[in-house]
Amino acid sequence: MKARWQTVSMWFAITLAIALMTTGCAAPVATEQPPATDVSEVEAPESAETARKVMTIVFTQEPDTLNPYYSSMWFVALLHQVANCWAWEYDDQAQSIPRLVTEIPSTDNGGVSADGTVITMHLRDDIAWSDGTPITSADFVFTYDMIMADANVMPSQDPYDRLVSLEASDERTVVMTFAEPFAPWQSLFWRGLLPKHVLEPVFESEGSITEAEWNRAPTVSCGPYVFAEWESGSFLRFVKNEAYWLGQPKIDELFVQIVPDDASQTAAFLAGDADLGTFPPLSDVPTLRDAGLTIVVQPSGYQEGWFFNLRDTASPAIRNVAVRRAIAMAIDREAIARDLLLGLATVPNTYWDSMPAYAPPDITPWSYNPDEARRLLDEAGWTDTDGDGIREDADGNKLVITHGTTIREIRQDIQAVAQQQLREVGIDLQISSQDDDIYFGSYADNAPAAVGDLDIMEWSDAPYFPDPDTDYWLCDQIPNDENPWGYNYFICDEQLDQLFRDQRLAMGTEERASILHQIGQLMHDQVYWLGLYTDPDTWIVSARVTGIKFSGATPFYNVMEWDLTE
Template sequence: MKRLAILLVVLTLTAAACASSSDGEGTNATTTTAGESGGGGDSTTTAPPTTTTPPTAEDAGGTLTIGLFQEPDNLNPFLAVQTASRIIRDLVLEGLVDADPDGNYVPELAEVPSVEAGTISQDGLTVTYKLAEGVTWSDGEPFTSRDVQFTWESVMDDANAVNSRNGYDKIVSIETPDDLTAVVTYSELFAPALSLFSIPEAILPAHELEGESFSEAAFNRLPEGTGPYMVTEWNSGQSIILDANPNYRVPDRPLIDRLIFKILPDQNAGIAQMRTGDIDVFWNIDTGVIDQFQSMEGVNIQVTPSSNIEYLGLNLSADSEPGNPHFAFSDPNVRAALAMAIDRTPIIENLLFGLSEAADSPIGLGWAAPQGLSNPAYDPAGAMALLEESGWVDTNGDGIREKDGKTLTLEISTPAGQQVRELTEQVLQEQFKAVGIELVINNVPAATLFGSWEENGKLKRGDFDIAMDTWGADLDPDAFLSTLFRSDQIPQESNAGEGWNFFRLQNDTLDAAIDAGRSTLDINARKDAYRTVVEEVLAAGVYIPLYKRSKLDAFSATVSGYAPNPWQEFTWNAEDWTVDK
């Protein structure tokens, strides 16, 4: 019954979120609470987005400990890709605008520009940001329009190996007529302009980073920011400590004095430490262990719908260079056979307890999520026929197909220590074996899988066959689609590893559709363009969607003020949290 209760919560939230993305209706804020019914039955309660009584300065103080089973690689928003990094850096660094739970742009360091307000020109080529007054960096230095200008200059500096320059490379100039005005001029219409300098990125402090390259900057671990907290200590492999920013512009915020992000080895450590009270919050509960959190007295589970999709990513190259074809995946028949060999039902029903549903698109939520798509049918016989057609046959009777003296043995990697993923790999291992494909599991730390080019990250360097991962679009999907799938975003020697198209996919139709989506303000035309992008990605067979992922986070009953936001990480409003002292 507990599983059914949470399933109903998830479905309710997902429906609400989908509605909000299309017609502006709000998302329900739902918390599932375990162990409160006197008769030992299930208890599922719907809570308001914040505490019933708004927190005040009288509630302030205390220390909150949050468990993370991944350690961020760094906190620079233009270098890091791990969710763990964003969870922490969003408390320290801020963008010009932000996203509320209903999927609307809202002010953060600046007013939200608009044509109506005269801050976006009629042709869309000029965007003027009116910056908030009285904002300072955590060291007391004033935040000014120079910081906006400097952020753009830093992203465009070839010395900085940023994740992507998409959109920033369309900017011709940023003028700063005064300290509180930044005028951004584009060479051509760039529809997702409001996502630049903001979600999921941020403004950088010119006074701290001027003259430094990103690769050597102390900022990457101890950044100065304008947010409610500042990083004061980073003990590698143990903890990252944030203290309240004494120069934060919002009176009486944050309410909690100190946040300790405790680095844990895996989900089991999170279970044990939530049970003993050594941590107050645990990030990203693995669905396979949700029952254990449910059984804990005084622990609430926040369920938040998200755009995240669990997927398999296939490498088309033998290494980082797209001109060196992968021995198996260069053949579209092999890619198609892999998709046809997958039965998602045992994954969703047995491993996820029915708390999810099959995904059929890289865009899982929001106005751009395409409707009416479907995955290839589960068809082992069809998969075997495709492999036979391509010359992959089992000549020695060992159950593994061979061709030209090479066996059809593929390696799969995902961040280590995540139970559902590890069990999913075992399910896929059996399903692939049934069609003559050997799947070898080689899981590694997240920092190894997602490491930078200089760090010899497996994805960046093309040192993998199949990666299992979760990624999702932000409020505007352009940056997500561009960074992950555009042909010019393939990390390789010639671009010093820039970009995250680790599939090594090259597709002119896809590239043109991305360009079309960013070059019009017509929302329906943008939807059509992004549908074309998705269809091309799926037809290429390099991205195999598995299932939709809601965010499941555990909070001690001593913590108040948290609320779900599909477009943010769970710490998005941590300045409003309180903890019983």
Template structure:
């Protein structure tokens, strides 16, 4: 069964054959959905982006080998099946993974998509001249080859359970690019393709006004047939209050990623459907251990213990989300349910700073060797809940002796790759509040692995811990969940000891939409737009 057919059957089941017909809202434009988001974009080429927004747009414009459905299951995309041992896609030794491609794949210019396009894209992922945000999992193979036009064979250095469903997972750094258009491009960093890409997904770009409006229309060659929508207008509106007004006044049909503060009002709006589905996106306070003062783990622990995490989840995030401290989703099969090793304890926070040599000054701010304990706190400008969290953190950290200065930036500056000067990747921050979207697999090599400090990965904390690396290799080397679960409990303990970050909550993806829009199925992982081809209005 194709992705679209499966999703359509689910949508029909949800709607019910006996649902009474009703008149369309007068503001509804048949076949045309207008989406509003707050996040700016660094590129329309997912190869060059680590942003969640890039993963969202990839669902419209591109195919990966696989994608994830609303329940967090890996499902086929350009591949005919997700490789397993049972279907022969994973070799007995776990080192050879085989993906078979559909035979009806075409890019939006009509040119067939073949295995050589996958191999070409892989080579661009590991091309040092391209400003890719990270290399995992593309650094794991020893070779990626096209054995025929419809077969891609990957040989790994070692068995890797996380690799199978993260290699060319539709999203940031996981889409298949057209070799016939890009083979002669020396690097992608300033290529015109980045603002007017050609993919094989259900939609294609008609017009893009950079960080303002993206107009998309159906790809006439998409393998799934005609999408349910005739046009998609994707508007970037960098103010959540303005987005709320735009939904109220029917200038947009779909408000994506609303803050917790707006959820109650969104639920009360007439002719609007809403959701707050828990997701594998953890909202965190991240520490930059690449420079003082957070290069000292005692200072990281002091900051963590100065923050009242439970109060923050309740009063700032309004208990809409799942509160927890680590980087394994509480609903995951691998969740170890360990107590927070760094709970709120202001007295202990002050004692840790004393141990680290930071002494209170006359104004309450601590000093060491004549230097004040001044730190910056950064997040995405215009994101209401995070800006409210910054106010709380400033106050709570001040009580322990920190002087916290807020320096926010647009998402495309904060999350840009290392080569493009991204603030997180280049370490130009002390504390950051942001969210990271995980694959359903609990592997965190990309964000905490010792070999994945930018530009090689997204270990923004910059902590190099060989023990983390050894445990991650052990966990990934087996494909069975039982043995992996015990290792992830050890990894979670080590994560808490080292304090790469401290999770505030696992965010609920809060969306609201015109109730004439059908087929929306918010996802537990990766992207709420996973089945956008099945939406209709």
């Protein structure tokens, strides 16, 4: 699941509007910064230590590990770009940048075979771990072996379990072989590397690396920074990697401050104690701007939406497409954007609106039309026979739909509006909300979404941006006792499942886009997903930070260029 676990504020709507006015969402945009105000600061004594450049980054969630393959947390992924290394990253225009490889494999350079089943990567000659040990193809093979070892309890083996083989033909060449073409490979593979020379002895002695000390205190790094310290519940420190093959970062140390909530993050910025944070609350933005902070947005493929559960655990009503269409027309999503999001958000029509090439061009949006919603419900046999305002079917069963989400304020506001508007057409929407760790729990945790206790679920999500692929609606991803980690909480539609599988085989852009257009149209017509608003990444940046850019796929891709001015 690619859902954001972190708390995300409504302020994205304001910054998105600014981005649309100036760049059409093509690149990150900084809000206009007011003249700097006087902020009193405690003067530090002159010393060699004060000459070091230390940047404070605020996290509102504490990482659960530093091993890139043991966590799905967004905040952890940020640190992978600091102290680990990817085969390639993406810039602020979603263009790939080679890191560990000499070039991105393609059919033109021979890195992708004609049938799309073999990917050959050529590694740079100068790449090394922070202790000086060369990074070779053996590290890639070891990483693959650790992901696939059942003794290592990792959240998922996907996409590595799609490989028929992974081979090191020499120290600088890695060959991935698939049973069939897999179009999304570039956006999913090699988001981190495990050091064979450090972790192989642990695996050989313990039979697993799940409890390896390296997971929380990495002794070697392959990124521009190396791990220095982690005080649980308080902070993490990373210092520059003196052996980094791409040169030296301009900032000596990244100090990651863990704070309990958004209010604490805002307080840190207002006190001058923070340089970089994310997703500020709407109510705090004017104060932050007045204090000289800059707000930056970066499209990242995320969109807030309703996911419909059509499994056997759902109510019979929600499994009726006429009821789902009535719900889509009974909710005034444009009014939600106007009133709750200050009229500055856009309402997506498909799951791929943030990636226009893959969004169906001829979608007719579900416009707000409560009269048509009532007509559809009448035709479907749902009428209010007892006059209490809630419809019943022929057997007297009430039209009750359950909706669950997290405790984020904007989501609860939307629940309240939806509950009122659906009642106006005769639907009883019963709402609930839980903390993130409960709501986003797994099937094994008996979490409400995973086990199918909810008819409608709401969160912000994205495809494997910048690739349009997703596992969400694949039939074999429905969680059960044998597969508790599946993320399809919605439906097994054989036609949809086949289309998703077909687009993965399509190595040509036009062919793949055509299939995704069919997927988008089918999901729209069947109302498998209903978009509420677009949701890009939003950052708070202090006035002393320079050179910073963000990527929607790998946010800290240019951390080497960041600098601080006093």
